Amino acid sequence: MITADLLKQVPLFAATPDEERAQIAARAADLHLRAGEWLLQEGELPAFFVLLEGRMEVLKRIGEQDQRLTVYQPGEYFGEVPLLLGSPAIASLRADVTSRVLRLEPEDFRDLVSACPVFAEEVVRTMTRRVQSLQRLSVEAPPTPVTVVGSRWDLACHDVRDFLSRNHVPYRWLDPGDGAGGDPRARLAPGEAYPLVIAPDGRRASAPSLRALAEHVGLQTRPRAGRADEPYDVLIVGGGPAGMAAAVYGASEGLCTALVERVAVGGQAGTSSRIENYLGFPSGLSGGELSARAWQQARRFGAEMVVARGVTGLGVEDGLRWVSLDGGERIHSHAIVLACGVVWRRLNAPGVDGLVGRGVYYGAARTEALGTRGKQVFLVGGGNSAGQAAMLFSGYAGEVTLLVRGPSLEAGMSQYLVDQLATKANVRVETGKEVVEVEGDGHLQAIVVADRGTGRRERREAAALFVLIGADAETKWMPPALVRDELGYVCTGRDVMDLLAARQAEWPLPRDPYLLETSVPGVFAAGDVRHGSIKRVASGVGEGSMAIAFVHQYLAQAG
Numbered sequence: 001m002i003t004a005d006l007l008k009q010v011p012l013f014a015a016t017p018d019e020e021r022a023q024i025a026a027r028a029a030d031l032h033l034r035a036g037e038w039l040l041q042e043g044e045l046p047a048f049f050v051l052l053e054g055r056m057e058v059l060k061r062i063g064e065q066d067q068r069l070t071v072y073q074p075g076e077y078f079g080e081v082p083l084l085l086g087s088p089a090i091a092s093l094r095a096d097v098t099s100r101v102l103r104l105e106p107e108d109f110r111d112l113v114s115a116c117p118v119f120a121e122e123v124v125r126t127m128t129r130r131v132q133s134l135q136r137l138s139v140e141a142p143p144t145p146v147t148v149v150g151s152r153w154d155l156a157c158h159d160v161r162d163f164l165s166r167n168h169v170p171y172r173w174l175d176p177g178d179g180a181g182g183d184p185r186a187r188l189a190p191g192e193a194y195p196l197v198i199a200p201d202g203r204r205a206s207a208p209s210l211r212a213l214a215e216h217v218g219l220q221t222r223p224r225a226g227r228a229d230e231p232y233d234v235l236i237v238g239g240g241p242a243g244m245a246a247a248v249y250g251a252s253e254g255l256c257t258a259l260v261e262r263v264a265v266g267g268q269a270g271t272s273s274r275i276e277n278y279l280g281f282p283s284g285l286s287g288g289e290l291s292a293r294a295w296q297q298a299r300r301f302g303a304e305m306v307v308a309r310g311v312t313g314l315g316v317e318d319g320l321r322w323v324s325l326d327g328g329e330r331i332h333s334h335a336i337v338l339a340c341g342v343v344w345r346r347l348n349a350p351g352v353d354g355l356v357g358r359g360v361y362y363g364a365a366r367t368e369a370l371g372t373r374g375k376q377v378f379l380v381g382g383g384n385s386a387g388q389a390a391m392l393f394s395g396y397a398g399e400v401t402l403l404v405r406g407p408s409l410e411a412g413m414s415q416y417l418v419d420q421l422a423t424k425a426n427v428r429v430e431t432g433k434e435v436v437e438v439e440g441d442g443h444l445q446a447i448v449v450a451d452r453g454t455g456r457r458e459r460r461e462a463a464a465l466f467v468l469i470g471a472d473a474e475t476k477w478m479p480p481a482l483v484r485d486e487l488g489y490v491c492t493g494r495d496v497m498d499l500l501a502a503r504q505a506e507w508p509l510p511r512d513p514y515l516l517e518t519s520v521p522g523v524f525a526a527g528d529v530r531h532g533s534i535k536r537v538a539s540g541v542g543e544g545s546m547a548i549a550f551v552h553q554y555l556a557q558a559g
């Protein structure tokens with residue numbers, strides 16, 4: 001318990017009159033933290049803290065790493081800068097050793113600052129010093145990020161840039177075709193090939209696979225546990241909203257949790273330029289921001305986040321479930337949540353396959369946005385994802401043409417996006433049109449567009465073509481015992497019983513499957529990959545968290 005006598009020994013309160021010390025003591029919380037426990041996370045609303053005993057690390061997330069900015073010692077205090085500026089915390093605080101901290105809620109702190117001039121003067125002096133040191137930090141040279149060297153028209157270079165940005169790894173890109181900015185490090189050494197990836201410490205990786213690239217920049221690509229004698233409680237396949245929600249709920253509820261993601265956390269939502277309808281974000285948030293926050297949250301609760309690894313098989317052995325990863329390892333777990341979403345449907349037109357990544361892109365490919373500056377770009381699709389992408393590119397391209405097969409935009413797109421597009425002078429919408437051919441020598445140069453009503457074809461010059469024509473489940477790697485519908489979506493709950501009955505197969509347990517349980521007991525499905533799902537960020541998040549509730553029930557019942 002915090003007492004007025006205890007406060008007297010803290011330099012900050014030494015000159016405070018006795019009656020004010022008593023008031024502060026009455027309002028202060030007494031926090032005891034174990035080593036490694038978080039007091040505050042970057043981005044959260046702060047409180048005012050005084051370190052009474054122990055040591056507190058100040059950490060800032062830069063790229064993939066938590067970098068230690070400083071360490072507070074007993075008697076030091078913090079939180080006043082964001083509190084007085086009304087901003088979220090700009091760094092995180094974590095106990096370095098067992099520590100004791102006094103906490104004042106924002107209202108109490110503000111009351112105290114206005115009621116106690118001696119205290120206020122000391123706090124404002126410290127705040128000024130800290131803001132000045134932040135200003136100094138911001139003008140100092142930033143750390144060198146990862147450097148990528150490769151051609152704009154090289155698919156492998158596009159994949160490297162896309163992978164880094166979706167994994168929130170900052171990088172600068174040099175194109176040898178533009179002289180690579182005269183940087184001597186961009187020249188190939190004997191045996192090297194483009195794309196070349198140079199780590200901040202100078203290590204070079206030549207034409208790396210995605211997994212090698214992930215390891216090169218310090219991302220986790222191997223689960224730490226998962227042997228048959230050390231299984232996870234729950235293993236999640238896929239890092240979109242559904243998978244990340246399962247990871248956050250699983251780890252926060254004490255389950256030993258790992259998530260395996262083929263490319264980068266965020267899934268489809270991570271490629272969205274602005275999600276405007278997610279509860280609690282009245283001015284919207286980008287998919288990148290949502291996934292970065294969720295990733296941080298899952299890691300904070302202790303979930304392992306393994307990226308650049310695809311799951312290629314699944315089975316049951318000796319009462320445990322397992323998945324196999326590309327590259328061969330088997331990872332064991334008591335329960336599995338399949339949250340592997342859907343993948344973009346391919347455009348079936350001559351010339352497309354040879355130009356993917358060389359001017360033709362599936363999805364919004366936000367890494368390409370800068371490269372479209374002032375140019376003529378085309379988007380194919382009439383859904384919300386195409387609408388959002390058109391909004392994004394309208395900020396860069398000279399002209400954005402949205403080609404829609406159907407007779408109107410309203411049929412497939414939310415009204416708010418239709419209205420937003422109408423305000424953009426450089427966005428044209430053409431309905432009843434489809435792309436029937438693409439042309440280019442090494443990179444896209446033109447597309448052929450057909451009018452579905454008249455059949456008339458027209459050749460148009462194009463710098464980029466973005467294809468957003470819906471998505472399908474990709475579940476061929478799953479075993480036959482895992483029942484799917486005719487389109488490959490995974491069946492759960494009541495649908496499992498109906499489909500099993502139709503196939504004259506049997507559910508093996510005396511109880512019915514749980515709502516999100518598949519035909520393999522202990523394997524659950526959540527989000528877009530699930531038969532009958534709603535295909536929204538919020539429903540994916542909801543199902544991911546529900547799946548964990550069923551995992552608990554399954555584990556309790558399985559003993």
Ligand SMILES: Cc1cc2nc3c(=O)[nH]c(=O)nc-3n(C[C@H](O)[C@H](O)[C@H](O)COP(=O)(O)OP(=O)(O)OC[C@H]3O[C@@H](n4cnc5c(N)ncnc54)[C@H](O)[C@@H]3O)c2cc1C
Pocket residue numbers: 237238239240241242243260261262263264265266267268269270271272273274275276277278309310311312339340341342343364384385386388526527528529534535536537538540
């Ligand atoms: C451009 C765009 C904009 C959108 N905007 C909105 C919006 O504004 N509001 C809204 O509510 N919804 C929006 N959506 C829909 C929403 O993003 C999806 O419904 C949601 O992302 C589905 O989440 P999910 O976790 O089920 O699957 P996904 O987001 O598809 O994630 C699945 C993940 O699993 C990974 N994966 C797949 N197979 C494997 C495997 N075998 N091994 C390992 N990993 C694997 C994939 O790489 C992927 O990262 C948008 C979608 C797109 C494409």
